[in-house]
Amino acid sequence: MDKINRHPERSMLERSRLDEVLDAAAVGTLATVVDGMPWAVPMLYARDGDRIILHGSTGAGALRQVAAGAPAALCVAMLDGIVVADNLFNSSANYRSAVVRGHLTALTRDESADALNALSDALIPGRSAEVRGHTKKELAATLTIALPITAGGWTVKVRNAPPSAPSGDGGAWAGVVPLRTVAGTPIPAPWVDGDTPVPASVLRLAHSGYVTAIAPA
Amino acid sequence: MDKINRHPERSMLERSRLDEVLDAAAVGTLATVVDGMPWAVPMLYARDGDRIILHGSTGAGALRQVAAGAPAALCVAMLDGIVVADNLFNSSANYRSAVVRGHLTALTRDESADALNALSDALIPGRSAEVRGHTKKELAATLTIALPITAGGWTVKVRNAPPSAPSGDGGAWAGVVPLRTVAGTPIPAPWVDGDTPVPASVLRLAHSGYVTAIAPA
Numbered sequence: 001m002d003k004i005n006r007h008p009e010r011s012m013l014e015r016s017r018l019d020e021v022l023d024a025a026a027v028g029t030l031a032t033v034v035d036g037m038p039w040a041v042p043m044l045y046a047r048d049g050d051r052i053i054l055h056g057s058t059g060a061g062a063l064r065q066v067a068a069g070a071p072a073a074l075c076v077a078m079l080d081g082i083v084v085a086d087n088l089f090n091s092s093a094n095y096r097s098a099v100v101r102g103h104l105t106a107l108t109r110d111e112s113a114d115a116l117n118a119l120s121d122a123l124i125p126g127r128s129a130e131v132r133g134h135t136k137k138e139l140a141a142t143l144t145i146a147l148p149i150t151a152g153g154w155t156v157k158v159r160n161a162p163p164s165a166p167s168g169d170g171g172a173w174a175g176v177v178p179l180r181t182v183a184g185t186p187i188p189a190p191w192v193d194g195d196t197p198v199p200a201s202v203l204r205l206a207h208s209g210y211v212t213a214i215a216p217a
Numbered sequence: 218m219d220k221i222n223r224h225p226e227r228s229m230l231e232r233s234r235l236d237e238v239l240d241a242a243a244v245g246t247l248a249t250v251v252d253g254m255p256w257a258v259p260m261l262y263a264r265d266g267d268r269i270i271l272h273g274s275t276g277a278g279a280l281r282q283v284a285a286g287a288p289a290a291l292c293v294a295m296l297d298g299i300v301v302a303d304n305l306f307n308s309s310a311n312y313r314s315a316v317v318r319g320h321l322t323a324l325t326r327d328e329s330a331d332a333l334n335a336l337s338d339a340l341i342p343g344r345s346a347e348v349r350g351h352t353k354k355e356l357a358a359t360l361t362i363a364l365p366i367t368a369g370g371w372t373v374k375v376r377n378a379p380p381s382a383p384s385g386d387g388g389a390w391a392g393v394v395p396l397r398t399v400a401g402t403p404i405p406a407p408w409v410d411g412d413t414p415v416p417a418s419v420l421r422l423a424h425s426g427y428v429t430a431i432a433p434a
Contacts, residue, residue, distance in 0.1 A: 031292075040248035088334070088348055175404050175409060192392060
């Protein structure tokens, strides 16, 4: 992560590895250029086949400005472990990361409904089938954006290993402190009765390894 | 997170809130502009007073190109919960996010040693005091970069709430699935003897809430 364009062994060239990384996370940073300056904002996203779905409010001026054809990069990173060497120089991090580069396109209102369902189901699998459909008013208030995944338009880097060999005699401790993100017990909204059944999609999500960390090799 | 320049109630104006968000995470996305195009890469970072420390290899061409004076934005986001409304439109996410905008400066070799210690201690508190100092060779191979935190140069947004009021009669379940990131049992490197003592800094880190999620209000 700290050595850009370095460590070619950390680069993954198979498209399936890109999908694995993108599908394991839910938040990325969308970066683009506005008036020659870098513009970056965290966004929920989902991969839907060969595109990435993003959304925001049609009232969000900056997003509207970048939605139509602007060159953009979506950057996703998960920190999977702190790599502790016997010195700071060889200490590192285990991670999975992806950058997808391309041009943003705003979806039409008709295209948005399916894309928003895909986005929702990526966050909470199966949720879109449990609730009513989008209303026209909701779709009119939502700006749905796609970033196509194209050949040569993405980079995946993964580090999943112990520290490199010891700099000393190997007598000092070295290793990895693994990190993982887990979902906890659902917390009902204040107005929800205690005997209201929790939706199946939410039950599946609860106590899952939401962003599944990988074990060091 | 999905409504940029919207939801002013989610914006935090106190500098202390920025520090809280920055100090709770360890990975951000550094965005800048290279040849007019967006350039984004995930990086380990640490806040050190009024600056953010980043580092990479001096062999990383792109990083060297942006290190001296380029306008940049560092974006940090933590997903703290999935907010489940009784419809998709009002579903959301709880999160903490920050964007710091400014101009990158490359540190001198002398300045780098302290900055790298600060970076290391942010990842593993107390670690720099347990290991030998940086060698000249290591410092020569490391590009250390600072991004100053200036008044007006940052934005913090936090959502930490249940879903908005129900769109129906309130009879359907709605609530939050909390997410948190935890550190697990340290995994020794293959060459480390089983009876080698684990450093105090690593023991403190293990089983901690590494990136501490906040409970919904």
